[in-house]
Amino acid sequence: MELLHSGKVRDVYADGDDILLVASDRVSIYDVVLPTAIPDKGKILTQLSLWWFEQLADVVPNHIISATDVPAEWAGRAVRCERLEMVMVECIARGYLAGSGLKEYEKDSAVSGVELPPGLIEGSKLAEPIFTPTTKVAPGEGHDEFMTYADVEASVGADVAAELRRITLEVYRRGSEVAAAKGIIIADTKIELGLAGGSLKLGDELLTPDSSRFWAADEWKPGGTQRYLDKQFLRDWSSSLTGWDRTAPGPEIPDEVVEATRNRYVEVYERLTGDAWR
Template sequence: MELVHRGKVRDVYADGPDELILVASDRVSVYDVVLPTPIPDKGKLLTALSTWWFEQLADVPNHVISATDVPAEWAGRAVRCRKVNIVQVECIARGYLAGLGWESYSKDGVISGVKIPAGLVEGDKLPEPVFTPTTKTAPEDGHDEPMTFAEVVDQVGADLAERLRSLTLDIYGRAAALAEQRGVILADTKFEFGLTPDGEVLLADEVLTSDSSRYWRVEDWKPGGRQVAYDKQYVRDWARDLGWWDKTPPGPEVPPEVAEETSRRYRAMYERITGLTWDTNGGS
């Protein structure tokens, strides 16, 4: 197999002309910088949670072929999938004010061109989920930037833009409702979509993992400040509190206790959402 792309977290291999193997590593990135310290079991946790969500959303066309028909050395952390043309838009749904969404709202009451009602505080639930897309920018070229819906239309056309927005909000709503039944708030999440040669839109990459989503426990939710994160935000907060202000490589080494706590939180969220137990050998 040929290595065709090495991402911040995943390595992508071509297996013939029409199939890819996505291998999730234990690497962690914040602010588009890969930190030098791996997070124990992270790749397997991401793959297991993503696979579980794909199964819950089986009626949504997606790129997954198999999570078991992969080379033995990557068992548990790889997925075989259809090769698609990834749409160059990060499709983000927000149901709560957090992260860059909160930062944008606190400046001018707008997120990606969407006007949000005044008077909300950090961590608040939005009146309804909103589609807040960003550019899909390679790390060496800069950072993802907010896009208005009109800008998405200009980039991909009106029909596909409407389809992306509809799918993003529909999938988010379904996932948020299921998560809430498990005592989990899905504050926001990011989806990627791909196009087949005949123009079919497929849900692609990872879905609803603790890398691509903000997850809070219902019992911890307290609007008015930073929430208790069971996702990558825990590492972001650690890096921010460390004083790594320039957010440029090389990133700081992650202390062992922070790496292990990150892994623990990923495991805890996997178990709460799926109802499955993660064993000490790195599997469910």
């Protein structure tokens, strides 16, 4: 097999006409891969993504060929996938205001050109979910920038742009309904879409603690920090450090923070799927 790409978290290999997507235990924040791994993270992301792909199979097809036809050393953390021509737009849906979306709102009273009402604060629930795409920048080449819907149309054409928006919002809507029944708020999520045979398919991961903000619903309260069940916990830990400017190399993660981060990944997997993490 040929290594095609080594990303912040996943490695991509070519195997004939297929690709193998292998999720590592690496963790990145602010586009920097930290030197400390989170045990089982790659397997949790892979298994949770597979669960979501199955739940949402009627919304949009995905790139999965097999979760078992992979080398034994990668069992549980690798999937055999169809090759997609990835769309160079990060497709993001937001139902709550947090993170970069909050910063953009505070600056412009809008996110990705979508005007929002005044008076919203951190953690505010939006009247309806919004599509807030960004550019897709390669690691080490800067940061993603917000795009307006008109920018997306100019980049991929009106028909594909409409489908990107429709799929992203429907994935968010359906995922949020499932999560809400398990006591979890999905504040926002990012999905990857690519073309195969002229049709859009989901790729990469889906509704994981790396690609989404998960909050404990019973503790949600606008105006402050939520109880995160995702890697925002790790970002908040790093913000307490002195002397790190969010550039490589990243800081080592203390054992207790590693354990607390892993526990959140396990908790969200178990609450969503109803299965105990093995």
